[in-house]
Amino acid sequence: MTTSNIKANPLGAALCEKKWARWTALALLASAMFFAYIFVDILSPLQELLQEQRGWDPVAYGHFAGSEPFLNVFVFFLIFAGIILDKMGVRFTAVLSGAVMVAGGSLNYYAVTQGFQDSAVAVFLTENLNLPSAWWNVTPFYAGMPASAKLAAIGFMIFGCGAEMAGITVSRGIVKWFKGKEMALAMGVEMAIARVGVAVVVVGAPVIASIVPVEVSRPVAYAVLLLIIGLICFITYGFMDKKLDSQGVQEEKDDPFRVRDIGKILRLPIFWLVALLCVLYYSAIFPFQKYAINMLQCNLQFSAKDAGLVFFIFPLGAAAVTPFLGHYLDKYGKGATMLIFGAVLMILCHLTFAFIVPATQSVIVTLTAVVVLGISFALVPAALWPSVPKLIDEKLIGSAYALIFWIQNIGLYAFPMIIGSVLVASNPGVTDPMKYNYTVPMCVFASCGVAALLLGFALKALDAKKGYGLEKPNHVADDAEKELIGAAESMEE
Numbered sequence: 001m002t003t004s005n006i007k008a009n010p011l012g013a014a015l016c017e018k019k020w021a022r023w024t025a026l027a028l029l030a031s032a033m034f035f036a037y038i039f040v041d042i043l044s045p046l047q048e049l050l051q052e053q054r055g056w057d058p059v060a061y062g063h064f065a066g067s068e069p070f071l072n073v074f075v076f077f078l079i080f081a082g083i084i085l086d087k088m089g090v091r092f093t094a095v096l097s098g099a100v101m102v103a104g105g106s107l108n109y110y111a112v113t114q115g116f117q118d119s120a121v122a123v124f125l126t127e128n129l130n131l132p133s134a135w136w137n138v139t140p141f142y143a144g145m146p147a148s149a150k151l152a153a154i155g156f157m158i159f160g161c162g163a164e165m166a167g168i169t170v171s172r173g174i175v176k177w178f179k180g181k182e183m184a185l186a187m188g189v190e191m192a193i194a195r196v197g198v199a200v201v202v203v204g205a206p207v208i209a210s211i212v213p214v215e216v217s218r219p220v221a222y223a224v225l226l227l228i229i230g231l232i233c234f235i236t237y238g239f240m241d242k243k244l245d246s247q248g249v250q251e252e253k254d255d256p257f258r259v260r261d262i263g264k265i266l267r268l269p270i271f272w273l274v275a276l277l278c279v280l281y282y283s284a285i286f287p288f289q290k291y292a293i294n295m296l297q298c299n300l301q302f303s304a305k306d307a308g309l310v311f312f313i314f315p316l317g318a319a320a321v322t323p324f325l326g327h328y329l330d331k332y333g334k335g336a337t338m339l340i341f342g343a344v345l346m347i348l349c350h351l352t353f354a355f356i357v358p359a360t361q362s363v364i365v366t367l368t369a370v371v372v373l374g375i376s377f378a379l380v381p382a383a384l385w386p387s388v389p390k391l392i393d394e395k396l397i398g399s400a401y402a403l404i405f406w407i408q409n410i411g412l413y414a415f416p417m418i419i420g421s422v423l424v425a426s427n428p429g430v431t432d433p434m435k436y437n438y439t440v441p442m443c444v445f446a447s448c449g450v451a452a453l454l455l456g457f458a459l460k461a462l463d464a465k466k467g468y469g470l471e472k473p474n475h476v477a478d479d480a481e482k483e484l485i486g487a488a489e490s491m492e493e
């Protein structure tokens with residue numbers, strides 16, 4: 001186990017000790033993530049236009065949308081990203097991730113422009129990447145997929161590598177600047193800003209696209225511009241980070257990296273509890289988001305626009321509450337309890353969508369469930385991510401975040417497909433997309449919540465036994481305490 005990352009600074013107070021400086025660093029990191037979250041969902045509200053202008057049917061859109069985690073999951077890019085982060089540090093990895101996002105985003109943009117439609121690349125892609133729809137074809141490509149959707153998927157999977165790399169880097173950056181201070185609050189603010197990005201896109205993308213002449217690629221162009229600004233934010237952050245390093249406040253780097261370090265993380269039972277809780281919880285949130293609008297339309301007989309307005313409060317509600325919960329965690333702790341409480345709320349909401357909403361068709365009940373789900377989506381992330389540094393040796397924190405993200409991405413990749421199949425199987429003969437019954441898919445989401453809840457109890461019990469400090473305020477479970485735990489564990493072994 002490592003000792004504290006704060007080393008004596010002969011030049012006076014280190015930059016991270018100054019409130020304005022660490023919050024400026026956070027503003028730069030959070031802005032880049034805000035722009036990344038905008039890009040992730042930029043095409044979500046434009047499905048109709050994509051069909052009209054580029055010929056993407058729902059299958060093509062679904063394959064494009066699901067392509068983001070592909071390289072991270074199947075080419076293990078996230079694992080490499082964690083190793084790069086632990087070896088090269090926050091500054092290098094942040095700029096690299098920003099550049100990868102810009103490259104992938106630009107390709108994605110080019111794919112949806114009119115210029116691409118008329119190019120030789122389009123002809124090439126129309127004739128290639130026509131993979132059969134067989135069980136082994138885990139790629140987003142299939143025979144007959146529009147060329148623009150193929151290239152957009154390639155761009156989106158490259159973007160996905162940058163976005164997830166940025167996610168782990170920003171988490172490690174926040175640990176570097178805020179450890180022993182308002183760390184959970186800072187992570188909460190960062191995630192709240194990201195949620196606002198999702199809400200902005202739902203409203204903003206259709207408005208930008210519908211400026212005459214109506215053009216589906218225009219919002220993507222703006223989003224790429226924002227990614228470039230995000231890269232500039234990361235570069236600017238790099239100067240602050242360098243200054244901090246020069247003051248002796250260097251992050252612990254894993255030098256040289258050894259594969260057995262990953263093994264060390266994988267052997268920790270507490271790591272598996274956190275990672276499995278994460279994949280189960282997030283699999284019932286992000287994939288649910290993809291179906292939520294249609295579920296609301298089917299249950300309430302709403303238009304897509306009205307259903308979108310109801311669902312709009314979900315990310316905004318989460319954004320409003322997350323920083324307060326982060327602050328609560330810093331001050332009072334109770335991280336494991338928050339995870340349990342968040343899972344309970346999620347189960348209740350999904351069961352409400354499964355049984356009560358279709359039976360009552362009540363807008364009030366639906367709105368209440370959406371708000372409560374937003375609170376759940378604040379409780380779990382606010383407690384989960386700041387708890388990781390309490391469990392893992394600081395110099396392996398990048399790899400630990402990366403492994404958790406990787407396991408989470410497997411769920412994010414698989415669940416939209418699982419839910420799609422469950423939806424079709426539980427609605428035999430239904431072809432009208434407004435007539436689906438969502439009871440069984442919602443029960444699947446609720447059962448993820450039940451499994452996450454059980455893991456939450458197990459986590460709390462293991463924490464009570466081993467004293468990781470999950471229930472303690474952030475600054476209490478410091479490195480000295482981790483060292484004691486580490487020593488106790490080595491004695492047990």
Ligand SMILES: NCCCC[C@H](NC(=O)[C@@H](N)CCCCN)C(=O)O
Pocket residue numbers: 040068164167168170171190191194282286381385405408
């Ligand atoms: N500093 C970031 C903490 C994680 C925030 C978390 N995001 C994720 O878990 C991403 N791996 C998944 C994003 C999926 C979007 N395509 C969050 O709560 O958003």
